[in-house]
Amino acid sequence: MTSSLIISKRLETIARYCPQGARVADIGSDHALLASYLLVRGIASFVIAGELNEGPYQAALRQIQTLALRDRASVRKGDGLSVLRPGEVDAVCIAGMGGQLIVSILTAGTDKLEGVQRLILQPNVGEELVRRWLLENGWQLVAESILEEDGIIYEILVAERGEPVKPYEGKERSRDELLRIGPFLWEEKSPILLKKWQQERDKWQRVLSQLQRSRKPEAAERTRQIEAELEWLDEVIACLHTDKP
Incomplete structure (x- = not known):
């Protein structure tokens, strides 16, 4: 497969937040499209695509098999972060599911986040739940994006280990309001x-x-x-x- 791999604007935005040369896990990988793109574009050094169900798992396997760089990819079947070993990846992407489910995955797999430097999360709904989890679990929101594609509005939240309260300080809105709206989105006002x-x-x-x-x-x-x-x-x-x- 050449670098002509086409992905959605949503996945492309997520890809831009993946650190250059990182080992990246994409949990609930949607046919491993993001994982493939990260390899083909030379963004990730290694990718893991995690899928819970057999159908999507087989689809992800087929997609990875089309890549010249398939030796730098691993497709794994399992629930959430259970497909990872501690210290195995630098960045984790969880996209295209509800905020409550993302929070459940992060909570159940906290031990697997050891060594992870960046979380890139795209909840379809319940963004506030995800921001609150980050705030309460030692992750600092460092960037947010909002975009519209095919009539649907998506928010992408990027977090690193740090000072969780920092993005919410010194703003004219209360912390509870900014957890709903997004502190960076509020600043940008798109x-x-x-x-x-x-x-x-x-x-x-x-x-x-x-x-x-x-x-x-x-x-x-x-x-x-x-x-x-x-x-x-x-x-x-x-x-x-x-x-x-």
Whole structure:
């Protein structure tokens, strides 16, 4: 296979965060496309593609077999970080799954993160859960990206061992708010971030409209909660509008 391997913009962005010459594990590897790209482009010195289920595992094996550099790749079947040995890789990518699942994988495999210098995480939902895990487990968020591809908005979180609270200090937003929004994304204030929170607001507005038609006694309390959420979202959106570069 030549260097013409084409991958999505999402995976390309993840690849840019992989340190040059690193040994990289991609957990839940989506046909080992990212792992292949990292080898073909000379970014990674060695890749491990981890898959839980037989079908994706076989697909990853087939993909790696097409590479001239397949001796620098290992496809492994197993749950999360269980496919790794401590000290075996420098960077771990976990992309394309929910934040709760990413947190579960990191928690279950903490011992396998020994020697890992960088985590590159792309939750499809639940970004706040991932940021909170990093904060509580000694990992410092060092970069974030937000991008839209095929109508879907993705956030990529990059962390290294360090001072977990540092990205959240000295900002005009509280730590809890920045865990939701993303401290680096808030600084950057891209149009895609504005779009994400406008979509979130629209979603809650629809929920509120349905609730207001409900006669259930618990609807009143839920209505108050959602109205408070909408108030917060309006304020965030207003700031993203006015501060937009």
